[in-house]
Amino acid sequence: QKEVEQDPGPLSVPEGAIVSLNCTYSNSAFQYFMWYRQYSRKGPELLMYTYSSGNKEDGRFTAQVDKSSKYISLFIRDSQPSDSATYLCAMSATGFQKLVFGTGTRLLVSP
């Protein structure tokens, strides 16, 4: 079993939809949780990070962490075609040094 599980998709939604992206994990020691966006042939771009449980909002993006369920989510409101990319979750037990990545979910937002 992988430490971090993420549905590879693709997830196809119409423009304006609310998107929910999720990861589950098995290591209860994980405390730091990150979401990265990766466009084709580019490096990952940090979207949001949270420490421990709870919610964090930044513009159209909301990150949620439920440590009791070992489940994290990224919500995208009013999705745009420019949001089409692969979204990677990453997590760590000790700061931001050694990250464990999910395989990424490919999101397609159609106009």
Place this chain on the structure above:
Amino acid sequence: GAVVSQHPSRVICKSGTSVKIECRSLDFQATTMFWYRQFPKQSLMLMATSNEGSKATYEQGVEKDKFLINHASLTLSTLTVTSAHPEDSSFYICSAVSSNQPQHFGDGTRLSIL
């Protein structure tokens, strides 16, 4: 802020050639830099962790004599793929981190060995 520049973005070369990839943190001092490899439709695989002025720490299964890492300053790390072969063709990505901040990634280098 937190910009990481990686160069070159694309390399095509013959088998047996050594290739050097540079990773620079442009607006911050990176205490640690990381080198990853990514295969198509797969996630990032950590190859090595590099701290300024010390030897890199390689992940299991990564040949340190094949993938030479130098981290001579707080803003520059280099990865040299020595005597590259077609199986070394991949997307190589670096990241940098400072203090207690998340990793920021370069835009990657697509390496193709003919």
